[in-house]
Amino acid sequence: MQIEFRAIVQSEYGAPEKVLRIAERQFKSEEVGADDVLVKVIARPIHPGDIQILSALPQGGPVVPIPEGTLRVPGFEGVGTIVRLGTNPEAAKRFSEGQRVAFFPAKGSWGEYVVVRYNSLLPVPNEIPDQIAAQMLINTITASVLLKAGHNSLKAPITLPVYILQNAASSGVGRLLTQVALDRGVRPIRLVRSNQSAERLQSALPGPPVYSTSDSNWKEQVRDALGGRKLEVAFDAIGGKAIDDLAEVVDDGGTIINFGSLDSNMGTNIYSLVPNNVALKSVSILSWFRLTDAEKQKDFELALSLATHHPELFEVAHEYEFGDFQKAIQHVSSPGKTGVVLLKSPA
Numbered sequence: 001m002q003i004e005f006r007a008i009v010q011s012e013y014g015a016p017e018k019v020l021r022i023a024e025r026q027f028k029s030e031e032v033g034a035d036d037v038l039v040k041v042i043a044r045p046i047h048p049g050d051i052q053i054l055s056a057l058p059q060g061g062p063v064v065p066i067p068e069g070t071l072r073v074p075g076f077e078g079v080g081t082i083v084r085l086g087t088n089p090e091a092a093k094r095f096s097e098g099q100r101v102a103f104f105p106a107k108g109s110w111g112e113y114v115v116v117r118y119n120s121l122l123p124v125p126n127e128i129p130d131q132i133a134a135q136m137l138i139n140t141i142t143a144s145v146l147l148k149a150g151h152n153s154l155k156a157p158i159t160l161p162v163y164i165l166q167n168a169a170s171s172g173v174g175r176l177l178t179q180v181a182l183d184r185g186v187r188p189i190r191l192v193r194s195n196q197s198a199e200r201l202q203s204a205l206p207g208p209p210v211y212s213t214s215d216s217n218w219k220e221q222v223r224d225a226l227g228g229r230k231l232e233v234a235f236d237a238i239g240g241k242a243i244d245d246l247a248e249v250v251d252d253g254g255t256i257i258n259f260g261s262l263d264s265n266m267g268t269n270i271y272s273l274v275p276n277n278v279a280l281k282s283v284s285i286l287s288w289f290r291l292t293d294a295e296k297q298k299d300f301e302l303a304l305s306l307a308t309h310h311p312e313l314f315e316v317a318h319e320y321e322f323g324d325f326q327k328a329i330q331h332v333s334s335p336g337k338t339g340v341v342l343l344k345s346p347a
Helices: 048-054 089-094 138-153 172-183 195-204 218-226 241-249 285-290 293-309 322-332
Strands: 002-009 021-028 036-046 078-085 100-103 113-117 121-123 163-166 187-192 210-212 231-236 255-258 279-282 316-320 340-344
Touching: 021 113, 021 322, 036 100, 036 322, 048 322, 078 113, 121 293, 138 172, 138 231, 138 255, 138 279, 138 285, 138 293, 163 172, 172 187, 172 293, 187 195, 187 218, 195 210, 210 218, 218 241, 231 241, 241 255, 316 322, 322 340
Parallel strands: 163 187, 163 231, 187 210, 231 255, 255 279, 316 340
Antiparallel strands: 002 021, 036 078, 036 113, 036 340, 078 100, 100 121
């Protein structure tokens, strides 16, 4: 069996508009290993992290060289249908050709076809639409990793109630982090960067308090919401001065857990941590790969539960056709964007 398909590719790292193009690719059946599954991709999200990696920005982590004469296909997540299974009998027990699956991790989901290990697949029930299935794994896993890090940062004995503070609370990860925290009895306090965002988030996902950091007294508002209780953990997805600001609110000996930054926020003033003896911890999804298969499966099940019971958490900013990938990439970093940008494959 030989399949010809299109993929978004790069031969070097750099700005997306300069290094990305669509290329014709060929796939041969012998390229499917025993543990592999060939998936025809229906849709995939474009995450800020995808752009940081293909651009070789510091936020994207270590740069893996692209061997001369080869092409790299970006993307790690998506939803699709199984075209071919490898020979491992365990795969055949759990999956079948034609079945719809979400997948993570996979190398090259910005292609119309992708090869994925069978233990990186999650069957998708009919009631979960493609728009949610395509984006439900990476962000849920990130939220789970963050909460584990937050729990491990609490000082024993842990006294209830436990409060957390999170900026960028209207982002995809932020929304999931809030919900998983609530489900586990933790009380989030949410921060966004404008009053408009605060109103929108409180309307879409009511419950925990939301404050805008554009208000000069937002730190006092957070303290009032705590009602005299301690704040030991804050989550930061912005970097730079945002960390300095959180350090003024976290209680003595607390921890700020950073998991991202804006392109313009490359560092923080380390001395801002000193007055309250605040620890700064960096967490990424890479730590998830060190978990056991059983632990990873629990996060897959968590994603499925959230997608089933809280579909409102998986907002879509816009869906783009495959050929409009540059417009989709531009949308990811556009001001005021809410929700995840999706890139569709032709039916």
